[in-house]
Amino acid sequence: MKLTLSALAIAAVLATPAQAQGLSYPATRKVDQVDGYHDTAVADPYRWLEDDNSADTKAWVAQQNEVTDKFLAAMPQRLPVRHIYTELYNFERFGIPFHEGGRYFWSRNDGLQQQNVLYTARTLKDTPQVALDPNALSKDGTVALSGVVPSRDGKLLAYGVAGAGSDWQVWKVRDLATGQDLADRIDWVKFSSAAWTADGKGFFYARYDAPKEGDALKGANYFQKLYYHRLGTAQADDVLVTENRDDKEWGFGAEVSDDGQLLLVTVWKSAGSKNGLMVLPLPKGAFAGGKPQPVTLDFDAQYNPVAVVGGKLIVKTDKDAPRGRLVAIDLRHPAPAGWKTLVAEGPDAMTGASAVGGRFLLSYLHDAATLVRVHGADGKRLSEVALPGIGTASGFGGRWDERETFFSYTSLTNPAEIHRYDLKTGRIELFKRPKTAFNPDEFETRREFVTSKDGTRFPIFIAARKGLKFDGSNPTLLYGYGGFDISITPAYNVTAATWLKMGGVYVIASVRGGGEYGSAWHEAGTKLKKQNVFDDFIAAGEWLVRTKVASPATLAINGGSNGGLLIGAVTNQRPDLFAAAVPQVGVMDMLRYQNFTIGWAWATDYGTSDDAAMFRALYAYSPLHNIRSGVKYPAVLITTGDHDDRVVPAHSFKYAATLQAADTGPAPKLIRIETNAGHGAGKPTSKIIEERGDILAFIANTMHLEVK
Structure with missing residues (x-):
């Protein structure tokens, strides 16, 4: 199967797809809501969509999905693309093995299983046995493993599960000999794993208090605490190890040293990469109470514990070393x-x-x-x-x-x-080497360097079929992220493989805001410097056009979460550069993001509208507030999940309503809302194939591409 683009189709790419002619969006009610930010009044007419549990919002979601479903169902590319995506997704995949208590553990998916299965074996030559199959935990495959931690003797397995893509986790304990769960149950865990004491009598974990009604809209009103749970006791009896009531932005990660004698507590503050570090002795490998003592709580750099060797704590840090050192x-x-x-x-x-x-x-x-x-x-x-x-x-x-x-x-x-x-x-x-329907020998990847608006040089990776002629006619998909010290590096994914097999070119851009060149590279894409990220991504698009890898008629862009913000911002700033844009679960309302669930923690990268200087910067690029009526936009497909409790769906809801109400040309402006789904982690295989297949089919449809 392949994707073809005729000369006539190239000329017509920026015209309206046939299905978009006469496209009628649901009318979205406006309210008279105006907020004052410093010396500026900002209207927020779709504020009511922030309540995703209201009857009005649910009705709006159903109406939007009806329009989107009808459009997507009419695309001739939809079923062929989904067929290719399914074929390429259906291959045996393995997680990285680890060893504990005389056992090896690794995950495996036979191809189209909704969730990966955890296996265990005494040796690598033994036939592995199922340790835990999350596919048996729900009928629809939406319950996923969020973490697995065996005890030091390999007899017990602490494991976390999360449902419908939520960040909330429940932790349980399984006896690996019998396959039965113990009575222990840990609720209200989020952003935490478990760390067993060497004696196997319990584990450390971090949790929040049970949220009260309305807390979803008041994310900063709860804070994390570190506990010790002793097996066989109720969670109400767990021992509080540490908390910080004076700074509710603190969160905790815990691990136990290899010799079992020391608890290493990483203290994170918001979503920033700078952290604190504390330690607590564990005499004879057991928890005997006490409070962790600080190694550093300056939050001026990264301090990541590596090991305890020869009585010394080994730490990876970027203190006085932006690219990192070992101390x-x-x-x-x-x-x-x-x-x-x-x-x-x-x-x-x-x-x-x-x-x-x-x-x-x-x-x-x-x-x-x-x-x-x-x-x-x-x-x-x-x-x-x-x-x-x-x-x-x-x-x-x-x-x-x-x-x-x-x-x-x-x-x-x-x-x-x-x-x-x-x-x-x-x-x-x-x-293990997977066998797939994708033949890597037919394709090649090259690394190129792009110069941004301010002269900064950064890498992009371009994958395409070997021998492909670059004359500006090639359908090209550009992906980026640009935030939170997360590095974008070349890695296989089925979305890219499907696009490549369809005949397209796939490109990733390692822009500022990530960690590709250390902490200085990350900080160069944060707060008042966030525009650097957008400039880099736009420069990548311009480079692809200038070198005839693509043209504005054949260039699409995609990113998720913080990458969804990136796509929304550059679409506003350079709508002429792209044929299609797909922001997934994006942070779109930069003036109010901190008011929802964990959003307050992102201030380390974004700053907040509470500060006058930051307000001006945020207001200047916020995707929701910079949609330009009277300007021709590319086709836009917004995706989100109605159960997303990280980037709440209100971001995408309000953005979609504003985009549909503006005069941005005839190209479709649609929102695809996955029901009973969250931010993406743990999404079952069937939903992944449907959603990502629709994304690629939407792009192909926008470009009038024939998919065979």
């Missing part, structure tokens, strides 16, 4: 003046560190592609892990006294394959 801290004298640098900052950004087999495995990004270097206990560089090519590697977990680790490797055109790495011999062995 050793004597906990008897934890003042920063006494920290010893084990591995100094280098030219590449250190993005990860682990301690396995008496070695430190340090992951770096070199122009947004992974490098992994091996260092000895003294910090001396020993070797480099031989990766298959320019792509993304992850994993490398394990314990200091183990000799093996596992990692995955992927690129834009290579599905993730799993490797075993022997720390003693340096030997790399293939563990």
